[in-house]
Amino acid sequence: MNEQEALFEYLLRLGDNALILGHRLSEWCGHSPALEEDLALSNVALDLIGQTQLWLNLAGEIEGKGRDADKLAYLRDARDFRNLLLVEQPNGDFAMTMARQFYFDAWHYLQLQGLTGSKESRIAEIAAKSLKEVAYHLERSRDWVLRLGDGTEESHRRMQAAIDDLWMYTGELFEADEIDRTMIQAGLGPDPSALQESWLDLVRATAEEATLALPQPGWAQRGGKRGIHTEHLGYILADLQFLQRAYPNAVW
Amino acid sequence: MTGSLTQPDLGQVRTWLQEIPDPEVPAVSVMDLGIVREVRWENDELVVAITPTYSGCPATSVIALDIEAALRAKGLEHLRIERRLSPPWTTDWISEEGRRKLEAYGIAPPAERAGDSPSPFDRFLRKPLVVACPRCKSENTHRVSEFGSTPCKAQYQCRDCLEPFDYFKCI
Structure with missing residues (x-):
């Protein structure tokens, strides 16, 4: 795989994380526990979909086969998606959604911060733009982990369960593979393993303040970055891609 | 032409x-x-x-x-x-006139400069922002929701005149 092909894969990862998590959050629209949360989750989803367009359009440009963000989002099958397993996990209860968001936001923030130093100016520009939005997402999801963790007996129980259940999907965030190494060498993106310490500092401090116990490092589920997904992704795509599959080339 | x-x-x-x-x-x-x-x-x-x-x-x-x-x-x-994506838009670019118009319309303008915003890790430790009510100017207000009717706003309420209002978030 040459550098350009690796860059295309890398951009798919960035775009697919935002796309799949954005879609997951949009599933709360009209179902949230409170109107304010409905607005907030939809707005975070909107930020992520906006970021998806930037990343996937750039991916299509680098690939050079005439695919834009829409074609990449709507016309790839599950094996061609490169998102982390964490973001495709079901919404569960509100604690599960916010724990997933917090794990992701903390990592996303650090990753974007690293990407602002990319030698590819278009990557650095998209990262700088997204970073402002994600800083706000992180503040919000952290607040919810605190509020539910250090809340009632019931909210604590639920947040602890969510923190435990999603833990095995966080290992993948920090594993560098061949594509990551190509990006690091070319100065295009940060080393994922270098983000782990800052992430753990933040997650540990938050868990402590929220009176939650952080699981011990253990077995990590992996595969999303290479296109090996959990069963959930197929259901997401069935929903996300239905219109383009049933009515090819339909436009808004 | x-x-x-x-x-x-x-x-x-x-x-x-x-x-x-x-x-x-x-x-x-x-x-x-x-x-x-x-x-x-x-x-x-x-x-x-x-x-x-x-x-x-x-x-x-x-x-x-x-x-x-x-x-x-x-x-x-x-x-x-x-x-144009870069440099990314910031609320610091809202003109003085723009800030006045927002307030007159009932939207509280950004209460701080984005330029000197601390990193999120430091942001967790800071005190909540003081956002003045655009109606009665009281600083006795509280945040109802991090987001409002558009991504750029948050929802606040004044504890004195009870007016719910939008706050133009600082980014």
Whole structure:
């Protein structure tokens, strides 16, 4: 795989994380526990979909086969998606959604911060733009982990369960593979393993303040970055891609 | 438009742009919000560079259309809207006049400068922002929700006059 092909894969990862998590959050629209949360989750989803367009359009440009963000989002099958397993996990209860968001936001923030130093100016520009939005997402999801963790007996129980259940999907965030190494060498993106310490500092401090116990490092589920997904992704795509599959080339 | 003699000067173009309201916050113009980053002539083509406030803001494409329609109505035929991502938009670019208009409309303007915002890790430790009520100016307000009717706003309520209001978030 040459550098350009690796860059295309890398951009798919960035775009697919935002796309799949954005879609997951949009599933709360009209179902949230409170109107304010409905607005907030939809707005975070909107930020992520906006970021998806930037990343996937750039991916299509680098690939050079005439695919834009829409074609990449709507016309790839599950094996061609490169998102982390964490973001495709079901919404569960509100604690599960916010724990997933917090794990992701903390990592996303650090990753974007690293990407602002990319030698590819278009990557650095998209990262700088997204970073402002994600800083706000992180503040919000952290607040919810605190509020539910250090809340009632019931909210604590639920947040602890969510923190435990999603833990095995966080290992993948920090594993560098061949594509990551190509990006690091070319100065295009940060080393994922270098983000782990800052992430753990933040997650540990938050868990402590929220009176939650952080699981011990253990077995990590992996595969999303290479296109090996959990069963959930197929259901997401069935929903996300239905219109383009049933009515090819339909436009808004 | 042909020939430099018939080209309106850029000051005139900016005055026209000053009249174009933001589609979601019509109290302020696209110039007030700092969305228009540059206006220039490239030979006989007018180029207007705009930047999105939030990457997913659906108003961005409407703003581009509004600018194009307004300038065509002024007789400009050769024009191009350029999208610019960098440097990313910040609420620091909202003009003083824009801040006044927002407040008069019932939206509290950003209460701090984005330029000196600490990193998120430090942000966790800071005290909550003091956002003054745009109606009665009381500082006894509280945040109801991190987001409001658009991505750029949050919801607050005044504890004195009880008015619920939008706050233009600082980014």
